[in-house]
Amino acid sequence: MQQLSRRRLVALGALGLAAILAACGGGLPTPTPKPPEPSKPAAPAPAPPTAAPAAAPTKPTAAVPTEAPKPAAPVTKPGQTVVEFWFWADDPYQASLHTDSLKKFQEKTPSIAVRTDLIVTVADQRKKLLTAFAANAGMPDVTHGTGGWLPEYYDAKMIVPLESRLKGWKTFEDWLPAIQRLSKGGRPQDQIGIVTNQILVPYLYYRADWFEEAKLKPPDTLDQMLEVARALNKPPDRYGFGFRGGDGGSLGQQIGLYLKGDGVEFVKPDNSVDLDSPEAIDRVQWYVDLVNKHKVTQPSALTDRFPELFAGLQGGKLALLHHGLWSWKTQEAVLKEKVSATPIPSGKKGRFASTGVEGSILYATSKKQDEGWQVAAFLGEPEQAKLFMYERGSGPIMKSLLDDKIFKENRFYKAALDSQPGWGEFPSWHPNWPKMADRWGPELQRLVKNEVNAERFCKNLADVLRKG
């Protein structure tokens, strides 16, 4: 039977009091970041020293916002309508593209306050949305979204078709026909459901300096890609091909593109599934041979996602890496002239580059439809779209921006545009597509580990597509 010593009691009380004050106080004052000097911006990207000998700026210097990018909740005043906006970003710099634009919007339209929430990955945001919708609570008014989601959301009656609003909107006239088509989300019978402000084109990064050393040309076909990877493969320092084994990203970024390039459609117009056709199995085997037979991939291939792969490319370990126009600034900032890009290599039937549109989506549950539309429209106007174009590497959306010099002068944009005939989409409108996409990751890992063979792999996933 011990009595709490007086000192301890006082300490406990003080602690409790302090904590309660902190909790009710509405926020700890975060230490104000010291204003960064121009050569050292506040938000670094992973920059292994082996890449850049000198203290190189790790972020693009041109249009860098000088304050620390931080998704913040603006202070709302009484009488304002609050619009809740969710988005994701690959890094804080990209996050700032949204938050800065929205701040500008607030200045322009003081009657609307935008409360933002940064959810770090696309997949997480989708799940949060669906969960909130199912529970009928916590739904945002507007989110950043991708065209690939639209069919699913339309079916769930989550979103608002936008054609009536778009017709009265000036910028809509400016949209390229391709954008009008892609903004429906992949099912021609749907209405446009997204106020597009970006189009993302994938391509293949390569170490231009290594290629030059070895006197190689960037690969045009998948077979050439394999040759090049083997030629440049010098373990343990250098690996020919950055394999994306982690979390199923290979579907949309690597093997999925190759399959489409071979003519595999996944789901054909007559709704039959060809994912387990002989061509598909062959290509899948070819893909896994990169790891097991030719050994041109990095040791951590099985679990690497883009953060690790970026670190590999920037750190001088990888010769080839699939990604897209939307990361060109990040790579160039670190590697400068050493990195370049080439269109996705073509398969047996041609080239396929899955181009996704991204933009703002309005939700049916929102009670602030008009205000939400204003936010979405603002982000879609040429001024903001240009921001995304330059800073995030979006391709052309508007006719008025087609002649912009960046498309002509920048090698990354060139690589993206050169693949234009192959621009297209996956049949992600299929009701079982999300389920199949979720299974892709673990099944691929099993394939690489030889727990299943290529035929079983294809069959398992084809069955999910067929039966759900």
Place this chain on the structure above:
Amino acid sequence: MSTSARPAVAGIEVVRARRARIDLLPYILIAPAVVLVLIVTVYPALYAVQISTTNANMIRMATMRFVGAANYVNAFDDEIFVIALGQTVRWVIVNASGQMALALPVALLLNSAFRGRAAVRAGILVPWVVPGAVVAIIWRYMVDANYGVVNDILLRLGAIVEPIAWIGEPLPSFVVLSTATIWAGFPFFAITLLAALQAIPEDLYEAARIDGAGAWQRFRTVTLPLLLPTILLLLLLRMIWLSHSIDLIFLMTNGGPGYNNYTIAVYSFILTWSQLELGYPSAMVIMLSAVLLVASAFYIRSIEQSREWM
């Protein structure tokens, strides 16, 4: 008012045949807790049972239909479920025994007085208070294939020739997950065992010593029997907890590589989280809970029985 001969005894009112009175105070005292638990735990559990008989999916709630026991039966046709089943057993047994195997010697160590004991006792509590998310981060980074310190140490020691991709290989990833779980979990065991050890009266040891028992015999005849109920109960609690645990597995590997670290709980969670399924995952977890309930009943009965002949 009916009273007993000793009016000062609180709470127990003697009930006379003529006037039966129910003492309300205990019920009032426990009511808030019970009500809270009822609303927030029991009702959802019943709802979960109900939903396990449907094919409900979060985004297609309107079209859900009753499927009876289909979820339960079809589970055994599901390749992943069967894999997860075996791996659940593996996970529980390896981690429970690992934690106990480490905790018992540690408790014995701490039971003896030596300088610095207080520091050691404080030190081993650190893993226990670390949040699961932090445990996952620490171990994930330490075994990273490219930048991890574990590979570095092993390479320097000459134990391996090239870095192991711990997270990416079936068995190594299980080893990492188990190590992290044991690391985080054994302190609770150790401290509880220590408390139980310290409650064993010294005279029992004296008596045994006087009878000429050696150290090992004293352990076997005095320490172990008195400790056994605590050990067994703790093991039970821990095995139940392990059957449910998803934090570390989910945070470190998402259940991968492949399905190699799926347990029933992990599979159910991932299905709910990523596919937004409700019916099938609920069925899985209910099956798990049912098995645990039955196993616990047997287990507790055998503890009682073992107590009798001690």
Place this chain on the structure above:
Amino acid sequence: MTSVGRLLGHRGWWRWLASALLLSFVLGPFYWIVNIALTPEAQSFTQTIRYVPTTLTIDNFFGILEVVRFGRAFVNSVGIALAVTALSIALSITAAYAFARYTFRGRRLLIVSLLLIYLLPGILLLVPMMVIFRTLGILNTYPALILAEATHSVPFAIWLLTNYFASLPRELEEAAQVDGCTRVGAMLRVALPLAVPGVVAAALFVFIASWNNFLFAFMFTSGDDVRTLPVLLRMFVMGESGVYWGKVMAGAVMTTLPVAGAFLFFQQYLIRGLSAGAVKG
């Protein structure tokens, strides 16, 4: 001296060895995250591992506050944990006292049922809970999380406190009642102060469980405003963003220090609180 101690002789050197090994296993990883947290981030991406930081910096600690709303998450964690603790302990004290001191119909059933709750994993209750919270209109707010976590802790707290109360001799309370105290008064004025070690132990358990909670926080909250630390940290490990190991480790350190500190401060109460329970079995 324990029996095992005798086994290996009177000299205590082996204890020091064992302690050293144990402590390095237990604290080594923690040393590592502090090491990385204090190292400039660029360096943690090199292939050469530095066992002792060659350059010390606290930039990472500020860095994480800039990159995400770490401060807000910290406050959320603190506030929620305190509220959960207060709620759980308040409910548990009264219930535990009742279980310990009174016999009444349904007592045994209730105790067993409360503990059976732990057979129900949180993952099972997730969606039903969301439905309930939505009906109450509190989803994605503090109260939802507080209710869920408190309910999860209450059975354990009751169990611990019941054992503790039961270990206190009744005489003092009976004496108080002879002096005219009501039963509730006796509970509050006599039993409760004596049970402080048990209460502190229970409160500590509950606080830590809430602070560390990932599952409920992950599923029931979205949005910076309500996010807690463990959920925030996961974003770093599993997100698509760059792997900011330096900042992540700084965040990890800052997430662990409060609970570790509270724990070390109160650890003697913990043992005392647990020992009353353990002996009763």
